[in-house]
Amino acid sequence: MNCIKIIYKEENGKVTINEVDNYINKQGIWALFGKREDIFECLNxxxxxxxxxEILYDISCLxxxxxxxxGNEEYINQFAELCNFKYRKKWTxxxxxxxxxSLRYEVITFVYVYNKSDMYKEKELAWTTHARFWKNGSSFKTAQEDFYEKNKNLVLETKTTITSIKNIDELERILKNNSFYSNEEE
Structure with missing residues (x-):
């Protein structure tokens, strides 16, 4: 299965979809989107x-x-961007x-994107969506201007980027067009 599935969704503070239990003991790649003013952005x-x-724990933290x-350290994402809050080490x-x-998104949605825990696919998805808070391993010590713009072609080559979408179906279409699910059974 490599179609996007909604794991959990809240609309205006009310849970409208909760399929978290179907993903316990299931490996894969997930993404968190927040919606404001009819636009979804990838958060993580x-x-x-x-x-x-993992999603159950994240929801609990929310x-x-x-x-x-x-917090005593600036949170800098994997794209060397300052994220406007501080945290404590080991409490990320x-x-x-x-x-x-605290950002009060109208909709929060966790989606299941890929059925294997694959480091390359996680990185590809994060760069494709410019996931706002994504970190992958060691973090940057200082912010760097335009790091994402300067490096995205090295990571994504000719693939389309998605910085905002109108709905989850649009995400799935773009990922398919980018061959995110290449050579995999659907």
Missing amino acids: VGKCIDVGR HNILLHKE QEYLYQYIS
């Missing part, structure tokens, strides 16, 4: 061997941890998701 991307448990202000998820919660 992840790969793991247990998508359901709702059950108060916004902390005592907890600070990140409480910060996302």
